[in-house]
Amino acid sequence: MKKLSLVVAASAAFLFTQCKESSKNTASNNESVKIVHQLDTVSVVKNPQRMVVLDYSALENLDYIGAKVVGIPKSGLPSHLKKYGDDPSVTDLGNLVEVNIEKINELHPDVIIMGGRLRDSYAQMSKIAPTVLVEWDTKNPMGALNKNLDNLGALFNKKEEYTKGYKDLVEKGNKIRSKAEKADKKALIVLHNKGRMSAYGSGSRFGMIHDVLGVKEAATGLGVHLHGTSVSSEFVMDKNPDILFVIDRSDAIGDKALNKEEFENKLIKNTNAYKNGKIVYLNSSVWYLSGNGIESVNMMMDEVEKALD
Numbered sequence: 001m002k003k004l005s006l007v008v009a010a011s012a013a014f015l016f017t018q019c020k021e022s023s024k025n026t027a028s029n030n031e032s033v034k035i036v037h038q039l040d041t042v043s044v045v046k047n048p049q050r051m052v053v054l055d056y057s058a059l060e061n062l063d064y065i066g067a068k069v070v071g072i073p074k075s076g077l078p079s080h081l082k083k084y085g086d087d088p089s090v091t092d093l094g095n096l097v098e099v100n101i102e103k104i105n106e107l108h109p110d111v112i113i114m115g116g117r118l119r120d121s122y123a124q125m126s127k128i129a130p131t132v133l134v135e136w137d138t139k140n141p142m143g144a145l146n147k148n149l150d151n152l153g154a155l156f157n158k159k160e161e162y163t164k165g166y167k168d169l170v171e172k173g174n175k176i177r178s179k180a181e182k183a184d185k186k187a188l189i190v191l192h193n194k195g196r197m198s199a200y201g202s203g204s205r206f207g208m209i210h211d212v213l214g215v216k217e218a219a220t221g222l223g224v225h226l227h228g229t230s231v232s233s234e235f236v237m238d239k240n241p242d243i244l245f246v247i248d249r250s251d252a253i254g255d256k257a258l259n260k261e262e263f264e265n266k267l268i269k270n271t272n273a274y275k276n277g278k279i280v281y282l283n284s285s286v287w288y289l290s291g292n293g294i295e296s297v298n299m300m301m302d303e304v305e306k307a308l309d
Helices: 002-029 056-063 079-086 101-106 116-126 141-156 159-183 233-239 284-290 294-307
Strands: 032-036 041-045 051-054 111-114 131-133 186-193 196-200 229-231 243-248 279-281
Touching (some): 032 141, 041 131, 051 056, 056 079, 056 141, 056 284, 079 284, 079 294, 101 116, 141 159, 159 294, 243 294
Parallel strands (some): 111 131, 186 243, 243 279
Antiparallel strands (some): 186 196, 196 229
């Protein structure tokens, strides 16, 4: 009888301890972080377990700390994020501009992280779960990246890891900027889309080349709006860039890729860029689709640095 009493007492003590631990864990899971973004201020549970991520830069930044996601748009997924496309436990939600709202709702997410391409769907998303709009600022891309990393750092208690990742990028950018100043080469950035061409300069969506990395502009006064300034081969020849950076939107979204032989016509062949082998076809899916994540910014910086050699 005495032995039985001891067993009961031990069991009770064990259960009491387990209940305390369970209560502690529940309290921890109920902690939340307040995130301020361009559309709203939302409270998001700390260490969310069910994340829907509708922006590839955010997916990169979550991958950086090994966080798990339950759903992403798999159509157009850049090759460096291919493992998420191959993972059957991650639900395919469509593409970056058109997602399946019903599937998102069925996933019962703790948080939805979305990019600017889905901005008009914010009200609909926020009815499903707390929704965070990724920061994007063409005039200050590194500042926007830093804010996004700060938010994730607070959400996952990973401030130290993200601070290091950001600091490494800043140091790398400064190194390339110094190299660009010494090289003293002027560059033009163009986007190809279904046979048409637009140019982008300082303060634009691809302006990091000039504003962060210090590469001089071959043409000034270009529009900073999303679609750039429509230009022709004559314009490129007239501006005569030392480096011509080419981003192929058609290829990035799965349309017919740019024909390089057609692009490098007689007018383009008159530029210093062509003559010196400095027509640089950038990784279009990175520049056009992922853009402002830790990994993509690293890759973008590498491409620009190589062009300066």
